[in-house]
Amino acid sequence: MEGNSRFSYRTLDELCKDIEAMNLFIPLSEDTQILAESIYVEGRKIPNRLCIHPMEGHDADPNGAPGELTFRRYTRYAQGGAGIIWIEATAVVPEGKAHPRQLWINEDSVKGFKTLVEVIKENSLNLRGQKQLPFVVLQLTHSGRQSCPEGVPFPIITHHSRILDVKDNLSPDYPIISDQELDKLQEKFIEASQMAYECGFDAVDIKACHGYLLHELLFSYTRENSKYGGSFENRTRFLREVIEKVKKIVPEIILTTRLNIYDGVPYPWGWGVKKDGSVKPDLSEPIALIKKLKELGVNIINIAVGNPYYNPHLERPYDHPIAGGYVPDEHPLKTISRNIRLTFEIASRIPQIRLIGTGFSWLRQFFPNVGAAMVKKRWISFLGVGRVALANPYFANELLSKGNLTKNICITCSSCSQMMKDGGPVGCVVHDSEIYGSLYRFWRLKNKNYLKTLAERCIQCFPPPCQEGCPARMDIPAFIRAFLEGDIKKSYQIMRKDNILPEICAYLCPSERLCEEKCTSRIIYREEVPIREIQKFVAEEARKRGYAKVSPGR
Numbered sequence: 415m416e417g418n419s420r421f422s423y424r425t426l427d428e429l430c431k432d433i434e435a436m437n438l439f440i441p442l443s444e445d446t447q448i449l450a451e452s453i454y455v456e457g458r459k460i461p462n463r464l465c466i467h468p469m470e471g472h473d474a475d476p477n478g479a480p481g482e483l484t485f486r487r488y489t490r491y492a493q494g495g496a497g498i499i500w501i502e503a504t505a506v507v508p509e510g511k512a513h514p515r516q517l518w519i520n521e522d523s524v525k526g527f528k529t530l531v532e533v534i535k536e537n538s539l540n541l542r543g544q545k546q547l548p549f550v551v552l553q554l555t556h557s558g559r560q561s562c563p564e565g566v567p568f569p570i571i572t573h574h575s576r577i578l579d580v581k582d583n584l585s586p587d588y589p590i591i592s593d594q595e596l597d598k599l600q601e602k603f604i605e606a607s608q609m610a611y612e613c614g615f616d617a618v619d620i621k622a623c624h625g626y627l628l629h630e631l632l633f634s635y636t637r638e639n640s641k642y643g644g645s646f647e648n649r650t651r652f653l654r655e656v657i658e659k660v661k662k663i664v665p666e667i668i669l670t671t672r673l674n675i676y677d678g679v680p681y682p683w684g685w686g687v688k689k690d691g692s693v694k695p696d697l698s699e700p701i702a703l704i705k706k707l708k709e710l711g712v713n714i715i716n717i718a719v720g721n722p723y724y725n726p727h728l729e730r731p732y733d734h735p736i737a738g739g740y741v742p743d744e745h746p747l748k749t750i751s752r753n754i755r756l757t758f759e760i761a762s763r764i765p766q767i768r769l770i771g772t773g774f775s776w777l778r779q780f781f782p783n784v785g786a787a788m789v790k791k792r793w794i795s796f797l798g799v800g801r802v803a804l805a806n807p808y809f810a811n812e813l814l815s816k817g818n819l820t821k822n823i824c825i826t827c828s829s830c831s832q833m834m835k836d837g838g839p840v841g842c843v844v845h846d847s848e849i850y851g852s853l854y855r856f857w858r859l860k861n862k863n864y865l866k867t868l869a870e871r872c873i874q875c876f877p878p879p880c881q882e883g884c885p886a887r888m889d890i891p892a893f894i895r896a897f898l899e900g901d902i903k904k905s906y907q908i909m910r911k912d913n914i915l916p917e918i919c920a921y922l923c924p925s926e927r928l929c930e931e932k933c934t935s936r937i938i939y940r941e942e943v944p945i946r947e948i949q950k951f952v953a954e955e956a957r958k959r960g961y962a963k964v965s966p967g968r
């Protein structure tokens with residue numbers, strides 16, 4: 415029972431039995447009414463104890479303003495009735511975006527953010543269909559090591575990490591961000607907070623989690639000769655100073671932070687861990703930091719753990735990993751139990767702080783039973799959910815009116831995370847398939863490894879019926895073979911031998927009625943080899959790499 419397992423519980427009793435058998439730290443409450451209680455924080459009434467966590471959608475307009483799908487997502491969240499709507503990661507500088515279509519607040523896009531707040535406030539309804547005002551937070555970020563503003567990774571790092579540099583393919587002489595650049599970046603967080611206030615947000619979150627820049631600073635133990643590295647004072651300086659300055663310059667806005675309390679990465683490459691080289695938690699530094707933040711006037715902390723690019727199961731246990739992802743060797747209930755114990759430890763050491771709990775979606779229909787028990791015990795003030803809300807944006811009102819949730823429940827299939835990895839817009843593929851089903855398939859085919867898996871279906875027929883179906887008579891099996899061998903140049907040259915414009919043809923040819931219709935793979939696997947997509951991929955790559963020049967002789 416200790417190893418990995420998929421969700422299989424039909425009743426609360428069954429879940430309870432496993433929790434007891436594994437001796438876990440997971441409280442349960444049959445009665446979830448407490449989640450409907452309102453609460454005052456910094457003079458603001460928050461209508462209930464449900465919080466929608468920030469979830470990147472990658473659907474901003476090119477200038478960083480919320481796009482059509484962004485408005486759709488937050489309108490639905492507003493209608494769904496959660497007490498807190500925490501807007502997803504929003505970059506404060508363009509080079510700090512994790513994706514070309516990530517939200518980015520700036521002078522040009524600020525109007526869009528203002529409209530977003532208005533739309534949320536106009537559409538917010540409680541369980542009786544009456545208007546209510548949710549607490550709306552804007553998460554401000556710099557993606558640091560995960561920066562990818564133009565669709566190609568452009569990491570900005572605070573120090574070298576023996577563990578993360580390997581994953582990110584960074585050489586020992588890769589430059590690190592300087593103190594002067596960090597000083598300037600502080601100003602950008604302040605400007606963004608000012609804009610957020612003018613837009614009508616209730617609060618800003620100075621994001622310090624998930625391996626992004628401000629979190630990486632917290633464990634910059636090995637950053638030398640810098641006021642931002644080495645000692646606890648220095649490593650926490652950026653976050654503390656930004657909060658202090660925003661408090662002074664924009665006193666009206668409420669300040670909060672989404673903060674990693676445990677990384678699950680050994681010291682000195684992770685934070686919230688013992689210094690003995692293990693990944694055992696040690697909350698002494700996170701607790702010291704939260705105490706300092708409390709003194710600076712921060713009253714709400716949104717709990718985060720782990721790094722989604724390195725050990726994603728720590729914060730978002732799943733039944734299925736993304737393609738090529740790992741299956742953790744611990745039971746998801748054990749992961750959840752660890753997170754609850756860490757949250758409990760913080761709540762008992764700093765009882766004045768309002769905590770938002772995290773990582774409950776794996777529990778499916780029973781997440782409210784755990785969350786309600788934690789709220790009753792005052793370990794958290796709010797039950798935060800991410801994937802639950804993506805799967806069912808109306809979950810809050812449904813749960814508060816009936817006491818439980820019975821439809822559109824997240825099954826932790828990781829398809830939303832897969833969309834993020836593939837580079838497309840993000841949504842629930844399972845329960846919002848009208849919008850995200852085709853987007854998911856489209857972006858999957860942009861992923862080279864996935865395309866290769868599908869290309870493996872080609873059985874190299876002789877004579878090849880696909881070639882017969884191709885008006886240009888391209889040697890399709892040969893270019894597929896070269897693609898599978900990883901030789902883009904050769905694959906492209908094979909196409910070009912018979913077709914001078916393979917990229918344009920890949921877009922214009924009705925391949926489903928030509929080569930693909932004749933593909934033998936249809937008989938064997940019930941689906942053709944995606945010839946058109948392979949052709950598109952190879953031709954695009956060839957163009958980017960400079961192999962696609964048309965010579966005057968042809």
Ligand SMILES: Cc1cc2nc3c(=O)[nH]c(=O)nc-3n(C[C@H](O)[C@H](O)[C@H](O)COP(=O)(O)O)c2cc1C
Nearest residue numbers: 467468469470502503729730773774775799800801
């Ligand atoms: C697709 C996706 C996007 C996410 N985007 C963000 C984000 O913008 N900011 C953030 O702090 N966390 C982000 N997260 C983490 C979630 O907020 C949440 O902490 C995590 O999914 C665990 O909660 P859950 O079990 O309720 O899903 C994201 C998670 C997923 C799956």
Ligand code: SF4
Nearest residue numbers: 824825827828830842
């Ligand atoms: S795609 Fe939907 S069901 Fe799957 S993990 Fe994401 S939110 Fe849950």
Ligand code: SF4
Nearest residue numbers: 872873875880933934
């Ligand atoms: S018909 Fe299909 S399986 Fe056969 S060679 Fe062509 S692409 Fe490959």
